[in-house]
Amino acid sequence: IEEEAGALAKAAQNPIASVVSLPFQYNVNDGVGEFGRQQTTLNVQPVVPFKLGDKANFVTRTIIPLSSAPIGETESEFGIADIQWTGFYSPQAKGGLSWGIGPQVNLPLSSNEEILGSGKFSAGPSAVLFYGTGNWTLGAVVSNVWSFASSSGSKDREDVNFFFAQWFVNYNFGKGLALGTAPIITCNWEYETMGDDDDQCTIPLGLQVSKLTFAGSQPLNILLGYYQNVYHPINGADSQVRLQVNFMFPIKPKKLGRMAVSNEQCRGGPLRPPAGVGKGKWEVRCSAAKTK
Numbered sequence: 462i463e464e465e466a467g468a469l470a471k472a473a474q475n476p477i478a479s480v481v482s483l484p485f486q487y488n489v490n491d492g493v494g495e496f497g498r499q500q501t502t503l504n505v506q507p508v509v510p511f512k513l514g515d516k517a518n519f520v521t522r523t524i525i526p527l528s529s530a531p532i533g534e535t536e537s538e539f540g541i542a543d544i545q546w547t548g549f550y551s552p553q554a555k556g557g558l559s560w561g562i563g564p565q566v567n568l569p570l571s572s573n574e575e576i577l578g579s580g581k582f583s584a585g586p587s588a589v590l591f592y593g594t595g596n597w598t599l600g601a602v603v604s605n606v607w608s609f610a611s612s613s614g615s616k617d618r619e620d621v622n623f624f625f626a627q628w629f630v631n632y633n634f635g636k637g638l639a640l641g642t643a644p645i646i647t648c649n650w651e652y653e654t655m656g657d658d659d660d661q662c663t664i665p666l667g668l669q670v671s672k673l674t675f676a677g678s679q680p681l682n683i684l685l686g687y688y689q690n691v692y693h694p695i696n697g698a699d700s701q702v703r704l705q706v707n708f709m710f711p712i713k714p715k716k717l718g719r720m721a722v723s724n725e726q727c728r729g730g731p732l733r734p735p736a737g738v739g740k741g742k743w744e745v746r747c748s749a750a751k752t753k
Contacts, residue, residue: 466637466680470673473682473707474598474631474639475591477520477551477561482508484682484707492699498531500698502542513550520549520561530576540572543579547587547604554591561589565604567621569612580618581608596635601628624648624662637673637682642666644688652694664692665701682707 472478486504493500505525510518526542546568549561565587571578587604608621624647631641648662669686684705690698 470637481710486705489702490698503527538576542577582610583621599630622650680709
């Protein structure tokens, strides 16, 4: 179990692992707006890999945000924000190194476009790099999207030109326990600055701790982190607390059928599986009985 926990913990740190997962990530952004209020978002982030033959995967990542945005001094708006979908073509890893490239599409499906959404269809390239060696894992996810169309009634909204980068480093202590950092850097290139370039970007620094555990037979990766925004736009968040629970569904190898045969049969040359059984689904074992 300890070895399985360690392997799954590293898989949880890999954005393009061959594992179906369902993370629920709850973010609390503090110090938002002129009144320094809190903004909360629960991201539902299903990750589903699809095999492309034996040498590559296509990994889909979807983010469905449920946000509560502060309005003025006391009011707030809760609902669904714009939905993000990314697909990575990822060749088979070599020597602990894996990578992926693909499109990212942002869909203006928010419940309130004026407050929670952009009102724009946006798309652009995305790339991911992951490297694992010993107890360490590290890598990055990068993307930039541009708007190309407006949703109904949102033609007067400003264009989207948005940059996202998340680099990460983790040290795994064993038994599923890890310490690391995974700050999310964002830049809104359409934001009108007040004279400082860093008005467009949010750059955080912080740490997080995670633990892979089991609820019965169900693997769960639980993460808690804190990040201080060293640079951020005027009225942007000062800090973020991140809590994530990741339900993981590892793909188990198919069991082989078994056919016990005598030693004479084993010496007789290649054996064929029973009729109707495909290649790679049957295992031949010689019996332990001695022959005269």
